[in-house]
Amino acid sequence: MINDRLPKIWYGGDYNPEQWDDAEIWSEDIRMFKLAGIDVATLNVFSWALNQPNEDTYDFAWLDETIDRLYRNGICTCLATSTGAHPAWMAKKYPDVLRVDYQGRKRKFGGRHNSCPNSPTYRKYSQLIAAKLAERYKDNPAVVIWHVSNEYGGYCYCDNCAEAFRRWLRARYGTLERLNKAWNTRFWGHTFYDWDEVVVPNELSEEWNGSRTNFQGISLDYRRFQSDSLLACYKLEYDALKKHTPHLPVTTNLMGTYRELDYFEWAKHMDVVSWDNYPSLTTPVSYTAMVHDLMRGLKSGQPFMLMEQTPSQQNWQAINALKRPGVMRLWSYQAVARGADTVMFFQLRRSVGACEKYHGAVIEHVGHERTRVFRECAELGGELRKLGDSLLDARVEAKVAIVFDWENRWALELSSGPTVELDYVNEVHNYYDALFKQNIQVDMIGTDEDLGRYDIVIAPVLYMVKPGYAAKVEAFVAAGGTFLTTFFSGIVNESDIVTTGGYPGELRKVLGIWAEEIDALFPDQRNRIVVKGGVGGFKSEYECGLLCDLVHLEGAEAIAEYGDDFYAGMPAVTVNRFGRGEAWYVATSPDAAFLWSLTSHLCEKKGIEPLVRSAPAGLEASRRTKDGRSVLFLLNHNAEEVSVDVGDRRLSDLLTGQTRTGTITVPGRGAAILGE
Numbered sequence: 001m002i003n004d005r006l007p008k009i010w011y012g013g014d015y016n017p018e019q020w021d022d023a024e025i026w027s028e029d030i031r032m033f034k035l036a037g038i039d040v041a042t043l044n045v046f047s048w049a050l051n052q053p054n055e056d057t058y059d060f061a062w063l064d065e066t067i068d069r070l071y072r073n074g075i076c077t078c079l080a081t082s083t084g085a086h087p088a089w090m091a092k093k094y095p096d097v098l099r100v101d102y103q104g105r106k107r108k109f110g111g112r113h114n115s116c117p118n119s120p121t122y123r124k125y126s127q128l129i130a131a132k133l134a135e136r137y138k139d140n141p142a143v144v145i146w147h148v149s150n151e152y153g154g155y156c157y158c159d160n161c162a163e164a165f166r167r168w169l170r171a172r173y174g175t176l177e178r179l180n181k182a183w184n185t186r187f188w189g190h191t192f193y194d195w196d197e198v199v200v201p202n203e204l205s206e207e208w209n210g211s212r213t214n215f216q217g218i219s220l221d222y223r224r225f226q227s228d229s230l231l232a233c234y235k236l237e238y239d240a241l242k243k244h245t246p247h248l249p250v251t252t253n254l255m256g257t258y259r260e261l262d263y264f265e266w267a268k269h270m271d272v273v274s275w276d277n278y279p280s281l282t283t284p285v286s287y288t289a290m291v292h293d294l295m296r297g298l299k300s301g302q303p304f305m306l307m308e309q310t311p312s313q314q315n316w317q318a319i320n321a322l323k324r325p326g327v328m329r330l331w332s333y334q335a336v337a338r339g340a341d342t343v344m345f346f347q348l349r350r351s352v353g354a355c356e357k358y359h360g361a362v363i364e365h366v367g368h369e370r371t372r373v374f375r376e377c378a379e380l381g382g383e384l385r386k387l388g389d390s391l392l393d394a395r396v397e398a399k400v401a402i403v404f405d406w407e408n409r410w411a412l413e414l415s416s417g418p419t420v421e422l423d424y425v426n427e428v429h430n431y432y433d434a435l436f437k438q439n440i441q442v443d444m445i446g447t448d449e450d451l452g453r454y455d456i457v458i459a460p461v462l463y464m465v466k467p468g469y470a471a472k473v474e475a476f477v478a479a480g481g482t483f484l485t486t487f488f489s490g491i492v493n494e495s496d497i498v499t500t501g502g503y504p505g506e507l508r509k510v511l512g513i514w515a516e517e518i519d520a521l522f523p524d525q526r527n528r529i530v531v532k533g534g535v536g537g538f539k540s541e542y543e544c545g546l547l548c549d550l551v552h553l554e555g556a557e558a559i560a561e562y563g564d565d566f567y568a569g570m571p572a573v574t575v576n577r578f579g580r581g582e583a584w585y586v587a588t589s590p591d592a593a594f595l596w597s598l599t600s601h602l603c604e605k606k607g608i609e610p611l612v613r614s615a616p617a618g619l620e621a622s623r624r625t626k627d628g629r630s631v632l633f634l635l636n637h638n639a640e641e642v643s644v645d646v647g648d649r650r651l652s653d654l655l656t657g658q659t660r661t662g663t664i665t666v667p668g669r670g671a672a673i674l675g676e
Contacts, residue, residue, distance in 0.1 A: 002249055002272055002305065002341060003144040006076050007389045009336065011381050012040035013345030013362065014308065017066055018050055019352070025367075026066075029349060030073045032369055036362055037381020041070055041348060042078040042307070044133075045150050046112065049087035051129065058132055071142035078344075079143045081133060081237055083126040084150030085112040094121035100158035104204045116156045117229040118164040123236055130237040134244035146245070147307075148237045148252040151276065153260050155226045157200045166195045168225045182495040183217035190215065211413045216496040223410045227261045235269055253307040254298075256291040257425050259413075262406040264446035267298035274305035276346070277335065278314055281321045285620065285637045286436040287429055288331070290444065292338035293396075294404055297444040301395055306335040308346040312360030312373045320358070325372065326669030329380050330635055333671040337622035337633035339396050343384060345377075383655055387673070390654065394626035398441040399608050402432055403459035405447050411464045411496050418488070419520040421546055427460045427486070427589065434595035439610040439621040440603055451476040455606040462489040462507070464496070470506035477510055478579025482602055485511070486586045487549045488518065503549070510583045512556030512576030515549040519567070528563030529572045529590055535559055537601045542594035544572065549587035556585070573598075616642040619666065623676075630676040636666040651676055 001007060012033075017026050033041075044051070044063055052058050067077050086097050091109035097119045098107045107114060115122040130148070137143045173179040176192055185191045192198055201207045201219045213219040238250050249271035254263055256275055267273055275295045279288045295304045311328050313320045323331070332343045350361040362377045369378070409424045435442050443454070447469055451457050457476060462485045470490075477483050490504025490511075499505030502514035521527065526545050531538040541563060550567050556576035562568050576583045586598070603609075611621040611632065618638040624631050632651065636642050643665045651660045651674035666672050 001389075001392050005141065005144050006039060007392065008039070009340075009384045009387060009391060010040045010305075010342035010344065011384050012038045012075070012078070013042060013348050014045060015041040015043060015348040016045070016351065018047055018062055020349075026069065028367070029363065030069065030075075032363055032374070033075060033348070034073060035369055036374065036378045037385050038075060038348065038362070040076045040078055040144065040342075040344070042080060042147055042344065043067065044082045045080040045147070046082065046085050048082040048085060048129065049089075051082055052087060052125075054089055055093070058129070060133070060136060067137070067140065067142050076144045077142045078145050078147050079133065079137060080147035081126070081130045081149060081241075083129065083148070083237065086115050086122060086125075090121065090125065094119075096120065096158075096160060097122045098158075099154070099156040100161075102155070102157065102202045102207075102210070104157065104202060106158070113151065113154050116158055116160055117226070117233050118156070118158075118160040120160070123233060126233060127236040127240050131240040131244065134241045138244045143248065145272075146241050146248055146250040147274075148234055148241070148250060151253055151255055152230045152234060153255070153258060155222075155260060157202045161226075161229070162200050164229065165200060165222065165225050166198055168228065169198065169221065170195065172221070182497070183215060183221075184497060185215075188214065212416075213414050216411065216414045216416070219414050220407070220410055220496055223260070224262070224407065227265065227406075230261060231266055231269065234266070238269060251305060251307075254295065257294065259409070263298055264406065264448065270299070272302070272305055273298045274307035274342075276308035277306060277331070278308070278310065278317075279331075280314075280317055280319075281323070284429075284433065285334070286433040289334060289338060289436055289620065289622075290429055290432040290442075292335055292340070293432075293442055294444040296339035296396060297404075297446070297449075300449065301339070301443065303339045303341040303393055303395070305342040305344070306332070306340040307342070307344050309335075309344070310360040311345050311362050311377055313358075315356055315359040324639075324669065325376070328373075328376055330637065330669050330671055332380060333633060333673070334620065334622075334635055336391065337620075337624065337635065339624070341392055343380070387654060390675075391624060391626070391631060394624035394631065396441060396443075396622065397625055398443040399455040399606065400435060400440060400603065401443045401445045401449070401451070401454040401457045402428060403447060403457065403462065404428055404444050405462075405464070407466075407494070408462065408464040411492065412461065412488075414496070415463070417520075418518050418547060421520075421523060422461070422488070424461055430589070430592070430595055431458050431460050431599070434592065434599045435603075436620070437596065437617075438600060438603070439612055439615055439619075440599070440608060441611065441622065451481060452479070454481065455608060456482045456484070456602055459483070459485045459489070461486055463491050464494060465490050465492075465499070465506045466494050470510070473507065473583075474510045474578070477581035477583050480580040482582050482584070482606060483510065484584040484586065484602070487547045487588055504585075508554070510576065510578050511574070511585045512554050512578070512583065513551050513571070513574050513585055514554055515551050515587070517550040519548040519550065519565070521545050521548065527565060527588065529560045529588065529594055530563040531560045532558060537604070538597045539593070542597075543591040544588040544594070546589035548572070551585070551587050556583075562588075612644050612646060615644050618642065619644055632674045632676055634664065634666050634672040634674065636668060636670050639668045641665055641667045641670070646674075649676060
C-alpha cells in the first residue's frame with residue numbers, strides 16, 4: 001500500500017488552482033471533485049517562482065490554504081517539490097542554471113526542464129526548497145506522498161557538465177590508460193594524455209543527428225553520465241524530504257520507454273514507481289500493456305502509480321484525437337490490471353492559457369459537470385470507490401520474462417551499422433506482442449533481475465553483454481530454464497568493444513552456434529524462414545527481414561533455415577540443449593506469425609497456459625493475485641462486444657456483485673473485473 005491513510009486505488013490528478021486566483025472557481029472545483037470521486041490532487045508541480053519570488057523569500061501561504069481546503073473535503077495531496085522549472089530571477093542572477101544544447105548554444109530562460117543538472121545553483125536551491133516544504137508539511141495528515149520535480153529529462157553540454165563528466169570518468173576508470181582502452185582511442189588518433197582533453201560529445205565534437213557518433217564509447221558514457229547527473233538531482237531532493245518525513249513515500253513521474261534515462265537505475269532510489277501514460281489512438285494496446293509491465297518490472301513487480309493520463313485528449317501530438325466513449329475507463333483498468341494502484345490524470349481543470357490549454361481535463365473549459373468526459377470520470381470514480389482496497393498491493397505473477405536494458409538500447413542506437421532500421425524497442429515489442437495476443441502474462445525485467453523466478457527468459461537483440469551476464473544465463477539454462485535471444489546479440493561488452501572470437505561472443509557457449517556475417521536487408525526486402533520437418537506447431541515457412549545472421553552450428557540443432565539468397569539452407573532458428581534447459585537463437589527478425597508459433601511452442605513445452613483460451617482478437621486478459629486470491633481482468637479493446645469462455649470457474653464480478661461462469665460477454669470498450 002502506498003500510504004495507509006488512503007486505503008484504496010487513488011483517484012485524482014494534477015491540480016493547478018494558482019492559475020485561477022478566484023475563490024468561486026476553487027469552491028466549484030471542490031464540488032465537482034466530490035461528484036467525480038476525486039480523493040487525491042497533485043499540487044505545486046511548477047510553482048517554484050510563486051513559492052520563491054526572490055533568493056531570500058519563501059511564501060507557501062497559497063499552498064497551505066489549498067492543502068487544507070482539499071483535505072477538509074476529503075481530498076489528500078500528492079505534494080510536488082516545484083523544481084521542474086526554475087524561476088526567471090534565478091536564470092538572470094545565476095546563468096549557470098541554464099543548459100547548453102546539443103548544438104552548443106546557451107539557453108535563455110524559458111520552457112521547463114530547462115535546468116543544468118550539474119549547476120551548483122540549481123542543486124543548492126532545489127534541495128533547499130524541498131527541505132523547506134518537508135519541514136513545513138511533515139506533520140500535515142493531508143500529504144500522502146512526495147512528487148519530486150516532473151518528468152526528468154534532457155541533456156546539457158555546458159562547461160559545468162564537461163567538468164563533471166571528467167570527474168565521473170575518473171571515478172569510473174581511475175586512469176587515462178583504462179579510459180583510452182575502454183574507448184579504443186587509438187582509432188583516429190584520439191588518445192588522451194590529460195583529463196582536460198576530454199570534451200562532451202555533441203555536434204561540436206563527436207556526434208550529429210542526435211544518435212550518430214564517431215566514438216560509441218564516449219557517447220555511451222555521456223548518456224550514462226547525464227542519466228546519473230539528473231538522478232543525483234533527484235536524490236538530493238529525496239534525501240532532503242526523507243530527513244524530515246521518513247514516513248512518507250517519495251516518487252517522480254517517469255515516461256515509459258523514454259530514451260534518455262536508465263529507469264532501472266532510477267527505480268532503486270524511488271519508494272514507488274510512477275509514470276505518465278499518453279498513447280495515441282493508433283498506439284497498439286499491446287505496446288501500452290508492455291510499458292505498464294515495464295514500469296512494474298522496475299521494482300521487481302511492486303505495484304506502481306499511474307501518475308498522469310488524459311481523460312480525453314492530448315495537446316502535443318501531431319493529431320490529438322479524442323478518446324472514444326469508454327476508452328478512458330478501459331485504459332485506466334488496463335493500468336490497474338497490470339499493477340497500478342492509482343488512476344490519476346493530467347489535469348483536473350483545463351488551463352486557460354499557454355501551451356496546455358487544449359490538453360484534456362476532468363473539468364473542461366465550460367466549467368460544469370454536464371459533459372461526456374466528466375460523466376465518464378465520475379462513473380469510474382464510483383467504481384474505484386466500490387473496489388476499495390481489494391486490489392491494493394496485488395501482484396502480477398508471470399513465468400515468462402522479457403529483458404529490457406537502457407544501456408543496451410543506447411549502444412544499439414549509437415551503432416554505426418549494420419542498419420538504421422533496427423529499433424530496439426520495436427524488436428522487444430514484437431516478442432511481447434506475440435505473448436500478449438495469447439494472454440500469457442509477462443514480466444519486463446532488467447539485467448540485474450534474478451532469472452530463477454522464470455521458466456522462460458527472452459532477451460531480444462542483446463547486443464551488449466555486461467560482466468557476469470553470460471554466466472548468469474548459463475546457470476539459468478543449465479538449471480532447466482529456456483533462454484531465447486536473437487540476431488545481433490552478444491556482440492560487444494559494456495564499453496561497446498567487440499568481443500572477438502566469433503559472434504555471439506560470450507553467449508556462444510550456451511547457444512552452441514557462431515555467426516560469421518550479418519546481412520542487412522533493405523526495408524522492402526524479405527527472406528524466408530523454412531521450418532524443418534518434425535517440428536510441431538509451426539507452418540512450413542514464414543517471412544523475415546531487417547537482419548540475417550549467417551550462423552554455423554557448434555552443438556545446437558537447426559530448427560529452421562533460410563529459404564533464399566546465397567545463404568539459403570543456413571540455420572535461421574536454432575536450439576541448444578545445455579544442462580537441463582534450452583537456449584534458442586533466432587538469427588533474423590521474423591514476421592508476427594512466426595513469433596506467435598514460436599512463443600506458443602515454448603510456453604506449451606513449459607506448461608505455461610494462457611489466462612483464457614480461444615479469446616477473440618482484441619480481448620486482453622490480465623490477473624493480479626493477493627493473499628492467495630486472484631482477480632481476472634477481461635478488457636475488450638474492440639468497439640463491439642465479444643464473448644469468451646472462462647470454463648466452469650465461478651467468478652464474482654467485483655463491480656456488479658454477480659456470479660459469472662461459462663461464457664462471459666464483455667461490452668465494446670468495456671471491462672469485466674472478476675474475483676476468482
